[in-house]
Amino acid sequence: MTHPDTTRSHAARALSRRQMLAGSAGLSFAFAFGAPSVFGEGIASAQTAGRLNGYVTIATDGAITITSPALEMGQGVSTALPLIIAEELDADWAKVKVQQAPVAAAYNHPILQQQMVVGSLTTRGYWVPCRIAAAQARRVLLDAVAERWKVPVAELTTEPSAVVHAASKRRIGYGEIAAFARVPEKLPEIKPEELKPAKAFRLIGKDVPRPDVVDKSSGKPIYAMDVQVPGMIYATLARAPVRGSGPTSFNRDELKALPGIIDVVALDNGVGIIGQTVEAVFAARGKLKAEWRDAPGAKVDSVANLHEYLAHVRDPAQKGVVGRTTGDANAAIAGTAKVHASEFTSDYVYHAQMEPHVCVASVTPDGVEVWTGTQWQTRAVADAAKAAGVAPEKVKLNQMHMGGSFGRNIFVEYVVDAVNLSKAVGKPVKMIQSRGDDVVHGRFRPMYAQRIEVGLDGAGKVVGWRHRIAADPVVPYLYGQARMDAQKGVDHIVFAGADVPHYDVPAHVADHIYEERGVRTAAWRGIGAGATNFAIEVVIDELAQLAGKNPLEYRVALLKDPRAKRVVERAAEMAEWNRKRDGTALGISFGKLGLPPIGFSLIATVAEVSLDRANGLIRCHNLWCAADVGLPVQPGNVTAQLESSLIFALGSALKERITIKDGVVQQSNFHDYEILRMSETPQIGVDVIRSGDIPLPVGELGMPGVVPAVSNAVFALTGRRLRNAPFTPNRVKAALA
Amino acid sequence: MATIAFTINGRPAKLDAAADTPLLWIVREHLKLAGTKYGCGSGLCGACTVHVDGRAARSCQVTASQVEGKRVTTIEGLSPDASHPLQRAWIAEQVPQCGYCQSGQIMQAADLLASNKTPTRAQIVAHMDGNLCRCGTYPRIVRAIERAAREA
Numbered sequence: 001m002t003h004p005d006t007t008r009s010h011a012a013r014a015l016s017r018r019q020m021l022a023g024s025a026g027l028s029f030a031f032a033f034g035a036p037s038v039f040g041e042g043i044a045s046a047q048t049a050g051r052l053n054g055y056v057t058i059a060t061d062g063a064i065t066i067t068s069p070a071l072e073m074g075q076g077v078s079t080a081l082p083l084i085i086a087e088e089l090d091a092d093w094a095k096v097k098v099q100q101a102p103v104a105a106a107y108n109h110p111i112l113q114q115q116m117v118v119g120s121l122t123t124r125g126y127w128v129p130c131r132i133a134a135a136q137a138r139r140v141l142l143d144a145v146a147e148r149w150k151v152p153v154a155e156l157t158t159e160p161s162a163v164v165h166a167a168s169k170r171r172i173g174y175g176e177i178a179a180f181a182r183v184p185e186k187l188p189e190i191k192p193e194e195l196k197p198a199k200a201f202r203l204i205g206k207d208v209p210r211p212d213v214v215d216k217s218s219g220k221p222i223y224a225m226d227v228q229v230p231g232m233i234y235a236t237l238a239r240a241p242v243r244g245s246g247p248t249s250f251n252r253d254e255l256k257a258l259p260g261i262i263d264v265v266a267l268d269n270g271v272g273i274i275g276q277t278v279e280a281v282f283a284a285r286g287k288l289k290a291e292w293r294d295a296p297g298a299k300v301d302s303v304a305n306l307h308e309y310l311a312h313v314r315d316p317a318q319k320g321v322v323g324r325t326t327g328d329a330n331a332a333i334a335g336t337a338k339v340h341a342s343e344f345t346s347d348y349v350y351h352a353q354m355e356p357h358v359c360v361a362s363v364t365p366d367g368v369e370v371w372t373g374t375q376w377q378t379r380a381v382a383d384a385a386k387a388a389g390v391a392p393e394k395v396k397l398n399q400m401h402m403g404g405s406f407g408r409n410i411f412v413e414y415v416v417d418a419v420n421l422s423k424a425v426g427k428p429v430k431m432i433q434s435r436g437d438d439v440v441h442g443r444f445r446p447m448y449a450q451r452i453e454v455g456l457d458g459a460g461k462v463v464g465w466r467h468r469i470a471a472d473p474v475v476p477y478l479y480g481q482a483r484m485d486a487q488k489g490v491d492h493i494v495f496a497g498a499d500v501p502h503y504d505v506p507a508h509v510a511d512h513i514y515e516e517r518g519v520r521t522a523a524w525r526g527i528g529a530g531a532t533n534f535a536i537e538v539v540i541d542e543l544a545q546l547a548g549k550n551p552l553e554y555r556v557a558l559l560k561d562p563r564a565k566r567v568v569e570r571a572a573e574m575a576e577w578n579r580k581r582d583g584t585a586l587g588i589s590f591g592k593l594g595l596p597p598i599g600f601s602l603i604a605t606v607a608e609v610s611l612d613r614a615n616g617l618i619r620c621h622n623l624w625c626a627a628d629v630g631l632p633v634q635p636g637n638v639t640a641q642l643e644s645s646l647i648f649a650l651g652s653a654l655k656e657r658i659t660i661k662d663g664v665v666q667q668s669n670f671h672d673y674e675i676l677r678m679s680e681t682p683q684i685g686v687d688v689i690r691s692g693d694i695p696l697p698v699g700e701l702g703m704p705g706v707v708p709a710v711s712n713a714v715f716a717l718t719g720r721r722l723r724n725a726p727f728t729p730n731r732v733k734a735a736l737a
Numbered sequence: 738m739a740t741i742a743f744t745i746n747g748r749p750a751k752l753d754a755a756a757d758t759p760l761l762w763i764v765r766e767h768l769k770l771a772g773t774k775y776g777c778g779s780g781l782c783g784a785c786t787v788h789v790d791g792r793a794a795r796s797c798q799v800t801a802s803q804v805e806g807k808r809v810t811t812i813e814g815l816s817p818d819a820s821h822p823l824q825r826a827w828i829a830e831q832v833p834q835c836g837y838c839q840s841g842q843i844m845q846a847a848d849l850l851a852s853n854k855t856p857t858r859a860q861i862v863a864h865m866d867g868n869l870c871r872c873g874t875y876p877r878i879v880r881a882i883e884r885a886a887r888e889a
Binding site: 217223226645646669681 | 755758759762765766769771772773774775776777778779781782784811812813815816818819824827828831832833834835836837838839840843862863865866868869870871872873874875876877878879
């Protein structure tokens with residue numbers, strides 16, 4: 001048996017890879033994010049795997065292409081992350097072009113270890129790894145010039161896109177360096193303390209025009225809805241109305257006879273209608289008559305169920321899973337003279353992203369190619385592979401712009417559906433959900449009933465706080481039962497926000513009674529905090545009332561965290577809290593976003609509302625917020641995300657509501673699931689506060705504070721508490737009666 | 738099936754389609770001009786807004802037979818290079834987030850400014866109210882329209 005000279009061929013392979021990295025085409029740097037201590041290994045494995053996932057490419061003319069590792073969905077990460085890289089690289093931003101990263105493990109979120117955009121964690125998660133990676137690239141450039149000019153590297157500095165040797169008054173642009181520099185096999189080690197100090201930032205903390213804005217103002221970006229593939233046909237999937245159900249029979253022959261229809265197939269979860277044109281497919285969809293398997297959710301009546309959820313939180317014999325605990329709240333409350341208790345409900349709400357679900361899939365003997373927008377690329381690849389019966393390496397996922405997601409597209413069932421339909425018909429298929437189907441088969445933020453009990457001592461001080469939640473679970477469906485078990489049954493999506501660490505509350509407990517009713521659920525923007533903080537912040541207002549104190553004064557006194565006090569005082573100042581209003585009133589709330597190891601961004605929200613008592617219509621005239629986000633990478637974009645999430649949340653305060661009867665979602669389009677319109681949008685004032693050198697979560701920050709601020713404002717106006725979100729006219733009139 | 742002839746972004750178009758085919762799909766899938774978006778199919782969201790003979794229309798509610806002989810303008814026809822005053826204002830105000838509703842918003846706004854060069858804020862809101870945006874860019878849309886009116 002011959003033994004090939006593997007040493008030489010290995011070296012030859014390595015050399016040619018290095019040549020691919022450097023040379024006449026410019027310089028490319030591959031960064032593999034793993035734990036910071038294994039950068040070298042990560043890069044080596046990326047190289048031996050034959051994959052060159054470049055993050056920074058420097059052309060010899062000085063043009064710099066930065067690859068953005070996280071998917072842009074309007075939240076601004078395709079600007080923020082490249083900007084962070086450009087800062088540390090010391091690149092001239094005017095020379096930078098941004099491109100979207102492909103789907104590859106090298107681009108995994110450093111904390112989540114998946115390619116995934118969730119939880120307002122993107123900027124925070126990539127912050128250190130991006131900077132270290134860029135600093136390594138800068139170091140390579142410095143080392144190359146030091147060697148070329150025969151000077152100590154310590155005598156070199158950088159200015160935007162240039163290396164400078166002050167002692168000899170020499171200067172060389174990055175493009176010129178790219179022509180001769182070589183990227184070493186082992187990239188230089190950069191310690192976090194060697195990163196650029198925040199006070200030296202040129203780019204971070206100031207706004208640059210977002211690169212995606214021009215195309216988005218011209219109809220140019222390609223969404224999954226827009227993809228055209230040779231030989232492509234169209235499909236829609238009528239999913240079963242109830243989770244876990246599927247068709248038992250349907251009028252296949254009648255539909256197949258319709259013009260333009262190619263086939264009508266039964267999938268496990270629905271009926272696929274396949275045809276030559278969208279219009280043919282949608283017309284046939286309108287004529288579908290199907291019978292469906294029974295499933296647990298087939299009897300759901302959400303209005304009736306909510307009464308049960310409330311009964312459960314009232315019943316001490318109903319034990320929920322404890323998800324948050326500090327001290328012994330049960331003992332503290334049992335030992336107090338006075339217990340203040342309040343109850344709240346929040347309806348199911350729908351993501352209402354403007355682009356209904358769509359995926360183009362092409363299954364061939366060679367593998368699977370998919371074009372879609374998703375927040376969870378790793379999952380989309382894995383599920384597409386499973387559906388097609390191939391290894392994940394055989395799946396090519398083309399990431400398209402998303403017409404909004406807000407948590408919906410973390411689920412990738414539309415990818416699986418498209419793959420199944422392409423398999424069934426043997427052609428590339430563009431599967432489009434109609435808006436009606438997108439609503440009826442939506443996955444919703446759980447319905448919540450909440451009861452908060454606060455124990456007060458003789459002096460009126462809070463000694464214990466008990467927060468009971470009855471809600472549909474999310475984690476088993478989003479991440480699987482194994483994850484739920486690993487978390488000891490704590491559904492972190494449902495629990496989000498259900499604690500009060502910034503307040504002086506010595507003992508706290510929160511528990512969740514699972515209300516598994518067979519309803520499709522998902523993470524909605526802000527996850528649990530939109531519901532849990534509603535309850536918390538109305539209770540804080542009630543405690544203020546009990547203490548005979550102004551809600552602002554009471555909050556500032558009860559908050560123990562200085563950053564928290566600051567945002568509350570600032571928001572009140574913006575709203576001119578003490579100015580007497582005529583016909584309107586103010587309500588205030590505090591809120592937070594984050595997790596202990598990551599850090600919390602903090603927000604205080606003030607709402608100014610008026611009320612038409614005759615028809616029960618609340619009008620929100622103004623919303624102010626003061627938001628402490630640590631380090632705002634792009635303050636203008638932070639403002640845009642706050643405006644965005646405030647408006648999103650206001651919809652859930654005033655209008656948005658999914659109801660389910662006999663297992664079927666009752667809403668079907670924007671006429672009966674109403675989101676906020678321009679005419680209902682208040683004037684919005686935002687103050688972005690910088691309090692540190694690390695960017696904290698932003699994308700969902702406006703979500704927790706709006707519903708309680710509106711409820712508290714209505715109380716100030718009328719003396720009545722609104723405890724059932726959304727505050728529909730009927731509910732308002734009932735509260736006033 | 739019928740043969741429909743009309744003008745699209747200044748150029749003649751002739752194609753075969755069922756007479757009741759929504760113009761939205763003619764534009765998007767037959768003519769492959771994807772800037773006009775499908776949001777609801779029921780005239781409730783405005784993402785599909787185009788101009789027919791110079792006036793804004795929800796293309797999901799216009800049929801192929803209804804555009805016979807007419808002039809249709811889509812976002813692609815507003816300018817070749819994002820140079821329309823509204824587009825320049827959109828960029829200056831950094832309006833778009835996910836971007837999906839924005840073509841419809843811009844086309845609806847263009848219709849307003851074509852007939853009212855100095856709209857009040859109330860007029861802007863009344864004219865634009867049928868266009869939904871889930872990303873909440875409404876405040877910036879208003880500012881952009883006001884800017885475009887000022888700078889045109």
